Amino acid sequence: MDYRTYEPCEDLASLIKCYWTLESPKEDTPMRQTIVPDGCMEMIFHYGDLYKQYTQRDNCIIQPKCFVIGQLTRPLEIESMGETGIFSVRFQPGGFFPFATMHVKKMENTAIPFGQLFGNAGKEIEQNILNAHTALERIKLIEIFLLSRLTEVATIDxxxxxxxxxxxxxxxxxxxxxxxxxxxxxxxxxxxxxxxxxxxxxxxxxxxxxxxxxxxxxxxxxxxxxxxxxxxxxxxxxxxxxxxxxxxxxxxxxxxxxxxxxxxxxxxxxx
Structure with missing residues (x-):
């Protein structure tokens, strides 16, 4: 398992806590992993195989290829379905607000597909990031995308x-x-x-x-x-x-x- 973190550029440091990547081969016996709420929303890009996400009644859904996960108010259980390749943007608490296209409260405990949030621009950046070959390429792409949207939205009260x-x-x-x-x-x-x-x-x-x-x-x-x-x-x-x-x-x-x-x-x- 290879987990790495990267710092955001100066212009985004007040909004983004870090970028991280996770790569791991397919497990013979996949295990559920528990993610604990920490007040940070995330953008997730699966350039590897997808993950299962378990619901409160122990049913499961398949996570989208690329999505923003809303604020978690309870532990989240996930499970790899194959080879892991994840690129993520971990926002500071409140850091996603300037980029939100819907009320963040309505995103609670939910994985919202990129296209649903950002339309055609979201689908384009999604494909560009999935087609990139390195973490640094992906970071450059997402920073251009996020910085371009900062000029269009309000800031936190x-x-x-x-x-x-x-x-x-x-x-x-x-x-x-x-x-x-x-x-x-x-x-x-x-x-x-x-x-x-x-x-x-x-x-x-x-x-x-x-x-x-x-x-x-x-x-x-x-x-x-x-x-x-x-x-x-x-x-x-x-x-x-x-x-x-x-x-x-x-x-x-x-x-x-x-x-x-x-x-x-x-x-x-x-x-």
Whole structure:
């Protein structure tokens, strides 16, 4: 398995967290992989074989060849159908908003085909990226596409941007009332503005950011046990920690530690 990340150009760095590629040969016994919500939307281009995506009732769909995945509010299970070749654009939280052609809230937990989002221009860039031979070629193509669209759309509201920065800088550990006081705006109004731009409520994003911080500590073995891990990340108590953890990963902390953690950090949160 070959996983690599690449930095965006300076003009897109505030919107794009990174580009990443994943290449892997066909597995004799494919395993489901769990992707944990982290508040970052992604553009996915399968230049290899496609992936299955499992639904809540354990049915599965086949992912499109190229798509944007909306904000995840629950763990996502996927499974390779052959040889993996993926190029992805991982946006910063809120980074996809300037390029959105539909309300990001309506994209929640859904893979939206490129053509549906961007019409003929989307189909053209899709084919160009699939036909490219290297990651650097693909990065150049998608940056030209994205930069050309930046001149046509609005930017995120100042209050939303301030709220987002506050949540990120606090590693998701502030309550929404505390965030609302700092923005000097009614909580309900703040939640509405935030949801329209980010696709999540401030509370949902805070929960994800805090969990991602927790997962990194787990991965780096920075805590002696799960109790100290919960304490370090400012959870009220162990039951609160376990509840949030299972909601976003599908596992209890003890169940998740191991291969699931490694696979999740591969797709999310380590860059």
């Amino acid at each position: 100042y209050v939303v941007k301030f709220t987002l920065d506050t949540i990120l800088s606090a590693s998701g550990q502030l309550t929404i009332n505390e965030v609302s006081k700092q923005t000097n705006i009614n909580r309900r109004q703040l939640e509405r503005k935030f949801s329209l731009a980010i696709g999540l409520s401030p509370k949902q994003l805070s929960k994800m950011i805090r969990l991602q911080s927790t997962l990194k500590m787990l991965l780096n073995k920075q805590c002696k046990n799960l109790t100290s891990l919960a304490y370090e990340n400012d959870y009220y108590d162990q039951s609160h920690f376990t509840k949030d953890f299972k909601e976003l990963t599908g596992f209890t902390p003890k169940e998740f530690y191991g291969d699931n953690l490694k696979m999740s950090s591969l797709f999310y949160g380590s860059d």
